[in-house]
Amino acid sequence: PAEQSPMPTHTETPPSEAPASHQGMPLDWAAFSHALLNATRDGVVAVNETGMVVFANQVAIAGLELHIASDLTSLKPELWRATQKTLNERTHQLGIPISGKGGTYLAKIFSMLWKEKVIGALLVFENTTELDLITRQMLSYQHLSRELDAIIDSSSDGLWISDAQGVVKRINPASERINRIRAEQVVGRSMEQLVAEGYTLLMICHDLVWAPL
Numbered sequence: 712p713a714e715q716s717p718m719p720t721h722t723e724t725p726p727s728e729a730p731a732s733h734q735g736m737p738l739d740w741a742a743f744s745h746a747l748l749n750a751t752r753d754g755v756v757a758v759n760e761t762g763m764v765v766f767a768n769q770v771a772i773a774g775l776e777l778h779i780a781s782d783l784t785s786l787k788p789e790l791w792r793a794t795q796k797t798l799n800e801r802t803h804q805l806g807i808p809i810s811g812k813g814g815t816y817l818a819k820i821f822s823m824l825w826k827e828k829v830i831g832a833l834l835v836f837e838n839t840t841e842l843d844l845i846t847r848q849m850l851s852y853q854h855l856s857r858e859l860d861a862i863i864d865s866s867s868d869g870l871w872i873s874d875a876q877g878v879v880k881r882i883n884p885a886s887e888r889i890n891r892i893r894a895e896q897v898v899g900r901s902m903e904q905l906v907a908e909g910y911t912l913l914m915i916c917h918d919l920v921w922a923p924l
Contacts, residue, residue: 754816754836757823758783760798762791765831774813775836790818794832797822801829815839877902 745768748755754771758764762784764777771777777786784791793807797820807818816836823831863870869886873879879897887893897905 752838754811754813754834754838756783756834756836757831758794758834759831760829762794770813770838771836774838775809775811775816790834793818794820794834797832798829809836811836813838871897873902879905 748766748768749770751768752770754775754777755766755768756764756771756775756777757766762782764779764781764783767777767779767781777783783794787809790807790809793804796802797804801822801824803819803821805817805819807820809816809818815838817839819835819837821833821835822829823833863872863881863883866883867885869889870883871879871886872881878901879899881898882892882894897910
């Protein structure tokens with residue numbers, strides 16, 4: 712669900728109060744603002760009180776197909792309803808999921824004030840496509856790891872799993888039963904240590920599975 716908060720709203724800076732050119736900065740405030748907002752990887756859109764787009768940066772145009780003069784009320788009605796709530800309550804909302812041509816996004820909506828009057832809303836779209844892909848990969852790895860654990864633990868053969876340095880990472884229940892040892896006695900210890908303490912080399916080598924980690 713979208714998060715709502717009575718945090719301070721964004722206030723528009725009038726062009727007459729824009730900072731002057733300094734150390735090579737352009738005098739054209741409108742052009743500078745466009746360049747600044749186009750530099751971000753997030754989509755940025757401004758709409759007026761009726762839902763018409765009055766500004767859209769390149770990411771919003773390419774990824775969400777929101778152009779200047781687009782009607783948010785018809786293009787993305789669910790997003791417009793959330794925007795209306797922001798305008799009416801002068802709050803901000805976070806974490807609104809939106810799909811677009813450029814992938815999946817989380818929208819943040821802020822009301823814009825000018826002389827204590829709400830004149831529109833600023834919408835910022837964070838592309839979460841890469842994050843979604845990483846999340847799916849992690850879930851896939853977790854599922855694969857659980858399957859591998861089940862195979863190792865259900866094996867009737869004694870299995871030892873070690874890293875490339877010969878440090879024991881795990882042994883399965885069958886190995887505990889066959890060798891009459893507990894996993895906590897050997898896990899985290901090297902083969903050299905185990906042999907030095909009386910574990911027979913034959914037992915270790917017979918059950919060992921080398922698995923560089």
